[in-house]
Amino acid sequence: MASVGPLLLLMMSAFFIISSVTTSPSADQSKHNKPLLEKLKQGNEKLKSALKNKQNVKNIGVLCLTLIKDIGNALKNTDHDILKSAASVASVVPVVGAVFSLLMTIAIVIDEHVNDKSLLKDIKEEFEKIDLKLEKHHRELKWNIWAAATYSKPEMKIRVAWTEYKTLLGSLAGAKDQDERKRHEKSFIEAYSKYEKAPREMGELLKKTGKSFVNNLGDELAEYVKCHEKEIIEYTYLILTLIFKGNMMNQFYYRLKNIQSEARDDEMKKNVYEAMAAMFEIQKQCIDSSMTYVKQDVKPLIDKSKKRDDLAQEVWDFLQKTYDRYDWMVVGFITKKSSHETIKTLNKHVLTGFQDVSTERITVAVSRQVKGTQSKVQEVSTAIEKCINKKVLCYKVAETLSTCGEKVAGIPMSQTYTAVHAYIKKAHQSIKKKEGNPKANVKDQADDEDEVNAAPENPSDQTPYIYTGECEKSPGVKHGKFVVLIKSDEEIMEKDPCAKQDCGERKGRGKCVKMKDMFLGICQCDYPYYGLHCENDINDYAIELEKEAGTQKNKPTVTDKRRRNKN
Structure with missing residues (x-):
């Protein structure tokens, strides 16, 4: 079975990387993993027994599929239990090793004994799921190893020193005389000397380049959080907070030792x-x-057992929450029903402006645009209605819109929308007939599951950027529908996303940087400014930290989660 090969090679790579790490597992970890290892061993024995007793090909194939699912469940159970720290690496290695061994056995058996195409597709899909789980384990283990061994050291130094620093300030405030004050200061100097380099160490980790045994913290962090912007922002403020605290303590330390200088500042x-x-x-x-990370996030969500409308809604909800600077449109469909190249009228879905994420049987297509105001939706909708009448064939809707001569505020129709989804649905009476007929066949039910499989499908207060219209399945045959993702006013009317983005450029605070391949400008602030529009002076942060050190009630301004790049 040649199609399994690439997946196994990927899993081999993950296995060799993980198994190259050696750490002594604790007794508790070994005890926890024993049932998993035993289960995998039993699976291997079942497979050998089936081959030895010459069971029929169908039974062997089903057994292989069951064993692969068991492996997937075993890996799923390790997500939270044994991937919590670098110390658990050795606890994972025997599990992954057993998984790999059984997978190799199953792959050979499949190649030699299973020819059922439907069953092979099921097996391939399960292999893909295991591949994704192993990739996730590898990413988490890699981060845990580096974080525990390298990145956490300067962080812990700064946190410990900050506690001592606040204690010292309290002691100095309560000192009875100058001699007692001097004793506290001397004690702090002696204790703090080992923490003085921590803020510089934290900064160095962010700019490691070239050959080094220390990976770049920023790059590792981005990979670990899969470039989810919310988490990147939160980690950014965490890092800045740590460095600022370290710098403040250093200034105090230098002053006590009388070694402060402009060069140090x-x-x-x-x-x-x-x-x-x-x-x-x-x-x-x-x-x-x-979008690379979007695809990585979406693929594990694809489950062929779910109805396509439920699947599309689940993915849409996830994207709206995780990548919230964008408006999203999601479509879930059976791949083979929309892959016709010659007779395009047979396609149930025709998509323009989408990115596909596919498994063997199911495809999820996603499209996005940067959020903005939507006051021109009605004008665009009116223009669409003038371009498209109900007799336009569904597969020609996107082409018709792109060549339409209508304009919105002088802007060509083709520049007013991001994506078009045209699809064919069954007549409503066929649904009612199925509901009233318990003997409706499985194929009809499967077709009806494709009735609604997009999110969002209709405009609402939450999705005003959606337009829905009708088209024809084939000449004279109705039951076609199309949905258009309408751009924001800003994207329709502005050629430059930085035109209305105030980054304080005239005051020397920062500049707007245009992102490629999307209508988005973000503020890149010049030192010492920061914030959504570079409106804050970072030097003022010292005042906030002094309040925290003195009262422990005021939180630093820099730790708020306002998004410095949100339009």
Whole structure:
């Protein structure tokens, strides 16, 4: 079975990387993994027994499928139980090794004994799911190893030192005389000397380039959180907060030792600036490559056992929440029903402006646009109605819109929308007939599951950017529908996404950077400014930290989760 080969090669790579790490597992971890290993061993024995007793090909195929699903469930159970820290790496290795061994056995058996195409598709899909799980395990283990061994060290130093620093300030405030004050200061100097380099170490981790045993923190972080912007922003403020706290303590430390200097101050400022710049670049790169991570997020959500409308809604809900700077349209459909190249009228779905994420049987197509105001929806809808009448064939809707001569506020029709989804649905009476006929065949039910399989399908207060119209399945045959994703006013009317983005450029605070391949501009702030529009002076942050150190009630401004790049 040649199609299994690439998946096994990927799993082999993941296995060799994971198994190259050696750590002594705890007794609890070994105890926890024993049932999993035993289950995999039993599966291997079942397969050998089936071959030895010469069971028929169908039974062997079904057994292979069952065993692969068992492997998937075993891996799923390890997600939270044994991937919590780098210390659990050795606990995972025997599980992955047993999984790999059984997968190799199953692959050989499938290649030699199973020819049922439908069963082979099921097996291939299960192999893909295991591949995704192993990839996830590898990513989490890699992050845990590096985070525990390298990244957490300067963070813990700064956190411990900050606690001592606040204690010292309280002690100095309550000191009875100058001698007691001097004793506290001396004690702090002796304790703090080992923490003084921590903020510089944190900054260095963000700009590691070239050959090094220490990976770049920003790159590793982006990969770990799959470039989810919300998490990147939160980690950005976490890192800046740590560096700022370290710098504040360093200033105090230098003053106590009487070694403060302009050069030291400049070094600390440079460290903050370079950290800000590094995280901004990571954020920008994540936006540029975000669709790669979108596909990685969507694929594990595809489940052929779900109705396509439920699947589309689940994916849409996820994308709206996780990638919330965009408006999304999602379509889920059976791949083979929309892959006709010669007779296009047979396609149940015709999509323009979408990215496909496919498994063997199911495809989820996604389209996005940057959020904005939607006051021109009615004008665009009117123009669409003038371009498209109900007799236009569904597969020609996108072409008809793109060549239509209608304009909106002087803008060509083709520039007013992001995506078009045209699809063929069954007549409503066929649904009613099925509901009243318990003997309706399975094929009819399967077809009816495709009745509604897009999200969103209709305009609403939450989705005003949607237009829905009718088209023909074939000449004279109705029951076709199309949905258009209408662009925001800003994208329709503005050629430059930075035109209305105020980054304080005239005041020397920052500049707007245009993102490629999307209508989006984000503010890149110049030191010492930061914020949504570079409106804040980072030097003012010291005041907030002083409040925290003194009262422990005021939270630093820099830790708020306002998005510095949100339109």
